[in-house]
Amino acid sequence: MREYKMRRGEHLDERIPDMTGTVEGYFGEITATQEHNGSDLHVVEDPENPVFERIVAGTVSYGSKKDTLAVDFEERPAEDVIAEGNADAAADAVDAKNEFLLEATGRDAKSRRESMKRTVEDDADTPDNV
Numbered sequence: 001m002r003e004y005k006m007r008r009g010e011h012l013d014e015r016i017p018d019m020t021g022t023v024e025g026y027f028g029e030i031t032a033t034q035e036h037n038g039s040d041l042h043v044v045e046d047p048e049n050p051v052f053e054r055i056v057a058g059t060v061s062y063g064s065k066k067d068t069l070a071v072d073f074e075e076r077p078a079e080d081v082i083a084e085g086n087a088d089a090a091a092d093a094v095d096a097k098n099e100f101l102l103e104a105t106g107r108d109a110k111s112r113r114e115s116m117k118r119t120v121e122d123d124a125d126t127p128d129n130v
Contacts, residue, residue: 001036003060004105012059012067015102019059026100027055036060036070050086051075051093069104073097102113
C-alpha cells in the first residue's frame with residue numbers, strides 16, 4: 001500500500017470531495033472496504049480494466065496531520081493479459097492510474113517519484129537509521 005501526501009496548502013478532501021464516486025469513475029464498482037491505519041478504504045474487486053486484478057484506494061486520516069491518499073493497484077501478470085488479447089488495455093491502465101493520482105495529489109508522475117525519493121532519503125538520514 002502506497003500513501004501519497006498532498007502538496008503544501010492543499011487537502012485531499014478539497015481535491016476529491018467525493019472519493020467514492022471518483023474511485024468508481026476511474027476503476028469500476030466498489031464492492032467492499034478494507035481497513036488501513038484505522039481508515040476504511042474502497043475496494044474494487046473486479047476493475048473495469050482487465051490489467052487490474054484488484055484496487056484499493058481511499059483517504060487515510062491521521063488526526064492532527066493532513067489526510068493522505070492510500071492506494072494499492074494489484075495487476076495481473078502481463079503474460080495473462082496478452083494471452084487474452086488485452087495488450088491494448090495496459091496503456092489505458094497506466095493512464096487511469098496516473099490521471100487518478102494527478103487529480104488526487106496535484107502531482108504528475110515525475111513529481112510523485114521525486115517526492116517518494118525525498119521521503120526515502122529523509123528516512124535514511126534520521127538518527128534511528130544512522
